Amino acid sequence: MTTMRAAVLREMGAPAPYEQSRPLVIESVRLQPPGPGEVLVRIQAAGLCHSDLSVIDGSRPRPLPMLLGHEAAGEVVETGAGVASLAVGDRVVFSFVPMCGHCGPCACGRPVLCEPGAAANASGSLLGGALRLRDAGDAPLHHHLGVSGFAEYAVVSERSAVRVDADLPPRIAALFGCAVMTGVGAVVNTAGVLPGQSVAVFGLGGVGLSSVLGAAAASAWPLVAIDVVPEKLALARELGASHCIDARAGDVAAAVREATGGGVDYAIETAGSERVLATAYAATKRGGTTVTVGLPAPDRAFSVPAVSLVAEERTVKGSYMGSAVPQRDIPRYIALHRAGRLPVERLLTHTLALDQINEGFDRLARGEAIRQVVLFD
Ligand SMILES: [Zn+2]
Ligand SMILES: [Zn+2]
16 A cells, blocks of 8 residues: 555535635545556656646536546556556556557547546546545545546556656656647547648647647648737747737637638637637638537537538547547657657646645636646655
């Protein structure tokens, strides 16, 4: 049994600022040893993502109490029975959908849709159903997306981890687990952008700016970036955007069409808003594709003129976790990063200690940070 410090969420919907309401409580938590097919990982770095914030504010409910965090990197320190793919000393990045490898979607090469993986994530357990976390009163805590990275250690299914180069700094490695896998994957996997095709990215958080990086690496042109924060637009331009549009200034879809001579081949929506999604759809050209990556609240609906799907051959596609095959994609994206083609370090704006995590979520909610990473040690 490992005893460790961890950030636990016991109630959703606490009022902001979180600096005062402190929804994440730093507790002493006990972690059972890894079971069959599981590994114990010493967490080195864990990123703060909007999907964590959506659990904190209650817009994406999860079973409580829960140890949050799903974008992290660390070192394997113990392996359970039968673990074949990882060994003690391996550096890993987590994938926030575990993949069983055997269900229908896994067999079809679409592991982000893994059925046992989705069931485990919905119930707040590890793949296979285990709950390895106990609080000081010996009550079980739920796992967040099979990871629970806001803690000194994690027990995860080996199918939630991808081995990475040992010399990659953990604060950078962590970003590949959510922001980069999701944002770059939306461009190269879900959209399938080719050189010279036009792309517009709506929303410039960690995922959206990763989509800008992915589109630049794929030689998209023109490459349009849209947000309401001037600093984020300026960063997008440095990362390769050819046009930057302030979403507060007038008709955004018209501005995108004007910048691209009639609309984009691919609009990538990362804001998690059905209104932004409608604007993204309107910004595509005839025959264009809208890819949606953001997670709106469950009661939100999106409508389009139905005839436009047929008469203009438009497409709307959802993209979960960048339609990734994590064991394939994370090493590829890391190789691109090492070659200077995916400068993901530009997304890292803050590093924090674990007990500063509530202040970090205030910064994220106010749009004052891109990626913030909790560092352990
Ligand atoms: Zn995330
Ligand atoms: Zn599966």
